[in-house]
Amino acid sequence: MTETKQPERDIIGAVLVAGGGVGGVQASLDLADAGYFVYLVEHSPAIGGVMAQLDKTFPTNDCSMCILSPKLVECGRHLNIEIITNAQIRGISGEPGNFKVSVVRKPSYVNPEKCVACGVCAEKCPTKIEDAFNEGFSTRKAIYIPYPQAVPHVYHIDPAHCRYLTKGKCQLCVKLCQRNAIDFEMKEEVRELTVGAVILAPGFDEYNALRKHPFGYGRYANVITSIQFERLISQVKGMNLVELENTKENCQCCGVSAWLGCTTESKAPLVNKLDEAEKTAAATLLTTCTKCLAHLSCVLNEKPPLKEFQIKVQDLTTFLAEKLT
DSSP, rough: OOOOOOOOOOOOOEEEEOSSHHHHHHHHHHHHHHTTTEEEEESSBBGGGGGGGGGGOTTOOOHHHHHHHHHHHHHOTTEEEEESSEEEEEEEEETTTTEEEEEEEEOOSSSSTTOOOOOHHHHEEEEEEEEETTTTHHHHHHHEOOOOOBBOOEEOOOOTTHHHHHOOOOOOHHOTTTTTOTTTTOOOOOEEEEEEEEEEEEOOOOOGGGOGGGGGTTBBOOOOOOOHHHHTTTOTTTHHHHHHHSSSSSGGGGGGEEEOOOOOOOOGGGGGGGHHHHHHHHHHHHHHHHHHHHHHHHHHTTGGGGGHHHHHHHHHHHHHHHHHH
């Protein structure tokens, strides 16, 4: 008998990492240091994710940006990493070892090769909107850098709020930019990448607290989410804890006297109706919630006016007890 030789497959020595949060950044650095070329794809104008919004990290209470910022800088400078921001994956085809990935990159309307982040454009831009990075506690301009330590450190024009892109008038930034970095002729770009593997590190989206109407979020100024609290204790320009305290008469703990945990819509009493995957998801969710509350407790104890607080938890059941201890 003669053995039939299997055709050799072309193995591609490149990896695509989807998601530019701390998980995606660390995966990219590990792969790049091991000799692989990495395409780091992020949907926002800068990498960093939610960790960039945090004041401290659990359980050591180290400065979040002190940990993250060196990784961002190293990622931006690494010769084996190409950062593709403002982009999304449109499709993946192929097989392990040889994937074809279609990536769509939206225009930033600022040439990254020319922009030196001098800030003149943002200083003179007439449009002010809520800053999503600071959870609406401050404002930004229509042309902006997401946060001070952002990588890539290049300005980006918000097409939904730019006066020229929405009304056909303005272009003040074009007139002021001495580097001629503003380019309103930029178009959507589609890239076809060939990689050997794809790592998914999409992170998470914040829960919409408005769905929990009884808790008063959106109706009372001093009912906030944990991420909003992180931005407040990071001393966001234009808002601070004292101002939040003054939003309610005779309030304690800067207007936040209690932290509510595990307030999701996955009702624990119905646990017997969940399949194993749903039980695992619920356990993971509630475990994350308790760690978040423990983190907030550590942070609150460091703030002199914030030491009086209560932690309230709902929807915990016996089946989760072992996972939460």
